[in-house]
Amino acid sequence: MQKANNLKEYKRELGEALDNDFLRKAMDKFAVAYRSARINAFKGHEEEVLIHEVVRVKDAGIDNMMALYEEFKTRAQAAGVHVHLARTAHEANELIANIARKNACKKIIKSKSMTAEETLLNHHLEPEFEVTETDLGEWIIQLRHEGPTHMVMPAIHLSRHQVADLFADVTAREQKPDIQRLVKVARRELRAKFTQADMGISGANVAIAKTGTLGIVTNEGNARLVTTLPRVHVALVGLDKLCASLQDALTILRVLPRNATGQAITSYVTWITGANQCLARGTEKNKKEMHIVFLDNGRTQLARDPLFKQVLRCVRCGACANVCPVYRMVGGHQMGHVYIGAIGLILTYFFHGRDKAKNLVQNCINCEACKHVCAAGIDLPRLIKEIHTRIQDEEGHPLTSVLLGKVLKNRKLFHTLLRTAKAAQRPITGGTRYLSHLPQIFARDQDFRALPAIAKKPFRDMWKDVRPPKPAHPKFKVALFSGCVQDFVYPEQLEAGIKVLAHHGVDLDFPMGQTCCGLPVQMMGEKQAARDVALQNVTAIDPADYDYILTLCASCASHLKNNYPFLVGDEPIVGVKVQQFSDKVMSFSSFVNDILQVTREEFNPSGRTATFHSPCHLCRGMGVVHAPHELIEKSGYRFVRADEEQVCCGFGGTYTSKFPQVSQQILNNKLDDVEKTGAELLLTECPGCVLQLRGGMETRGSRVQVLHIAEALARAKK
Ligand code: SF4
Numbered sequence: 001m002q003k004a005n006n007l008k009e010y011k012r013e014l015g016e017a018l019d020n021d022f023l024r025k026a027m028d029k030f031a032v033a034y035r036s037a038r039i040n041a042f043k044g045h046e047e048e049v050l051i052h053e054v055v056r057v058k059d060a061g062i063d064n065m066m067a068l069y070e071e072f073k074t075r076a077q078a079a080g081v082h083v084h085l086a087r088t089a090h091e092a093n094e095l096i097a098n099i100a101r102k103n104a105c106k107k108i109i110k111s112k113s114m115t116a117e118e119t120l121l122n123h124h125l126e127p128e129f130e131v132t133e134t135d136l137g138e139w140i141i142q143l144r145h146e147g148p149t150h151m152v153m154p155a156i157h158l159s160r161h162q163v164a165d166l167f168a169d170v171t172a173r174e175q176k177p178d179i180q181r182l183v184k185v186a187r188r189e190l191r192a193k194f195t196q197a198d199m200g201i202s203g204a205n206v207a208i209a210k211t212g213t214l215g216i217v218t219n220e221g222n223a224r225l226v227t228t229l230p231r232v233h234v235a236l237v238g239l240d241k242l243c244a245s246l247q248d249a250l251t252i253l254r255v256l257p258r259n260a261t262g263q264a265i266t267s268y269v270t271w272i273t274g275a276n277q278c279l280a281r282g283t284e285k286n287k288k289e290m291h292i293v294f295l296d297n298g299r300t301q302l303a304r305d306p307l308f309k310q311v312l313r314c315v316r317c318g319a320c321a322n323v324c325p326v327y328r329m330v331g332g333h334q335m336g337h338v339y340i341g342a343i344g345l346i347l348t349y350f351f352h353g354r355d356k357a358k359n360l361v362q363n364c365i366n367c368e369a370c371k372h373v374c375a376a377g378i379d380l381p382r383l384i385k386e387i388h389t390r391i392q393d394e395e396g397h398p399l400t401s402v403l404l405g406k407v408l409k410n411r412k413l414f415h416t417l418l419r420t421a422k423a424a425q426r427p428i429t430g431g432t433r434y435l436s437h438l439p440q441i442f443a444r445d446q447d448f449r450a451l452p453a454i455a456k457k458p459f460r461d462m463w464k465d466v467r468p469p470k471p472a473h474p475k476f477k478v479a480l481f482s483g484c485v486q487d488f489v490y491p492e493q494l495e496a497g498i499k500v501l502a503h504h505g506v507d508l509d510f511p512m513g514q515t516c517c518g519l520p521v522q523m524m525g526e527k528q529a530a531r532d533v534a535l536q537n538v539t540a541i542d543p544a545d546y547d548y549i550l551t552l553c554a555s556c557a558s559h560l561k562n563n564y565p566f567l568v569g570d571e572p573i574v575g576v577k578v579q580q581f582s583d584k585v586m587s588f589s590s591f592v593n594d595i596l597q598v599t600r601e602e603f604n605p606s607g608r609t610a611t612f613h614s615p616c617h618l619c620r621g622m623g624v625v626h627a628p629h630e631l632i633e634k635s636g637y638r639f640v641r642a643d644e645e646q647v648c649c650g651f652g653g654t655y656t657s658k659f660p661q662v663s664q665q666i667l668n669n670k671l672d673d674v675e676k677t678g679a680e681l682l683l684t685e686c687p688g689c690v691l692q693l694r695g696g697m698e699t700r701g702s703r704v705q706v707l708h709i710a711e712a713l714a715r716a717k718k
């Protein structure tokens with residue numbers, strides 16, 4: 001859970017998590033294993049179709065939430081169940097406590113429920129009742145008085161040694177750190193709790209309105225004992241779990257276990273319709289007393305929010321954490337509050353308030369890995385950025401991001417500052433292309449990779465000299481969008497790109513009114529500045545004049561293509577053009593491979609081995625995966641694929657300066673993975689990734705040379 005009061009404290013907590021070797025190794029191992037388990041689980045199924053079906057079912061549930069609630073209530077009451085609606089977390093907790101009091105319950109057993117974590121139910125009940133969690137992981141964290149670090153595997157952050165010590169305390173006997181033995185200890189201790197309990201509390205994964213049925217999926221079977229053995233059963237269920245029919249519920253269950261744990265189906269799927277038979281002591285007419293408490297806690301209000309209602313689709317599979325590079329480094333206590341991972345960053349704001357969310361929402365590198373695997377098709381990175389902006393609008397924007405926004409909005413001022421910085425950097429470059437003696441005030445925590453110097457001449461000043469002659473019979477009229485890093489730091493990447501395009505009938509233009517794409521300010525929560533910058537670019541490059549808008553920067557490409565319509569689509573005049581603008585944006589490798597269709601004959605094969613780092617915004621943002629591989633092979637390099645080719649490099653624009661410790665650790669993992677391939681060259685397609693990877697290899701003293709793919713192609717071109 002989040003205890004940090006400010007960003008400084010939060011960063012200290014992140015540092016502690018990064019120093020925890022066991023946590024990092026456990027997370028690493030899990031991330032790698034999860035990736036292949038998920039691929040196998042979806043084999044033979046059309047993943048996108050299944051997810052699309054979940055979206056359909058969940059959206060219908062959200063749009064008809066209260067009607068489904070009324071239908072469920074009627075059916076469940078007819079089957080002898082007491083149905084309640086709690087408006088707030090406190091109301092839900094008090095309702096449950098009252099049910100326990102009214103039924104003279106003293107001992108309560110619980111099966112795993114994220115909704116109960118959300119309401120902090122245990123904290124509410126424990127002063128008055130004996131409450132025992134019965135899911136192994138949940139029991140462990142209950143004994144440690146901490147929250148879950150993963151929605152599906154709450155104790156994944158703990159070693160068997162830590163668990164053995166904990167169980168030794170509980171049983172007052174020495175325990176060996178042997179997993180099978182520890183499971184037996186837990187089973188023995190919990191068995192007595194099951195038989196003595198007066199009341200069982202569960203959650204539910206789905207609530208079927210048509211029949212008043214709850215569906216619960218588990219792997220340990222403890223939910224069956226919790227819901228059947230005690231004489232009173234209370235289920236705490238979010239209103240978002242309602243769906244119309246069994247068919248809808250099965251649609252969700254086809255995806256949930258596959259996405260959560262890579263299982264086609266969990267060990268237990270339990271369906272409960274009405275209060276069942278129960279022979280436990282104190283029951284009247286052999287029937288148990290059953291209550292279902294539906295929790296609102298802001299859900300009905302969220303359901304009315306056109307942008308954020310999609311978060312109610314979440315099926316709590318935890319996949320967005322499983323693939324998150326930041327979660328992989330720091331774990332769920334730092335990458336969440338109660339709910340963790342990408343969805344946790346968003347739900348924390350709505351369920352637990354701005355104070356708990358304000359540090360968390362800044363800790364997203366915008367890699368889009370979560371969006372790519374979400375079982376419910378939620379646009380998580382966009383919503384995280386929206387929350388960041390909302391919080392800054394509510395609390396005031398930090399001076400640094402306001403200043404950056406003001407500078408980026410003023411292209412002439414921005415470029416003048418960069419030109420001034422070029423002159424000022426002379427004493428600290430030592431004649432190299434790196435800032436080798438950067439003053440401590442700028443270099444704090446940034447020395448894990450060498451930083452590049454600003455180029456002698458920006459690309460825009462070189463354009464008149466390097467502009468290719470207009471072809472006699474142009475096939476394509478193309479606007480080149482440079483982005484600021486290639487314009488001012490790596491103009492040679494653009495020069496290389498021009499060389500590759502030569503003799504393909506490309507009439508290339510470089511509109512001078514273009515400026516930074518605006519992604520850095522969007523990342524800092526400066527939405528208005530991002531919008532102003534987008535307007536400048538759409539005005540500077542009239543899409544009607546070009547067949548394509550080409551960029552060699554994957555981050556720019558993805559931002560121009562995917563975010564511009566959201567940012568300025570509602571503008572009266574430019575808004576009409578923006579969709580046309582975005583539709584024409586194309587990444588370099590797609591253009592060269594798929595549109596120009598370059599051939600092997602154009603290149604001299606070197607036979608050197610090359611691997612590829614796929615920028616997040618290329619493989620996920622632009623959906624480009626195969627074009628770079630094909631180009632590497634066509635141009636005569638021997639391609640070796642890295643295991644983690646599509647895992648983020650840790651740059652993330654402004655992220656690397658805000659959270660350098662996390663960025664460094666993600667980079668280290670990436671460089672290890674690259675070096676494992678034995679490749680001589682590491683190619684990529686984003687100047688930000690080049691900056692991070694080249695700087696990291698330089699600092700390591702590695703023999704691996706890092707190049708933009710355009711540079712590798714230009715070197716091989718005949
Ligand atoms: S965008 Fe990447 S860093 Fe951000 S929450 Fe999603 S997976 Fe994590």
Ligand code: SF4
Binds near residue numbers: 315320
């Ligand atoms: S947001 Fe998506 S991936 Fe994350 S827990 Fe919810 S359904 Fe799963």
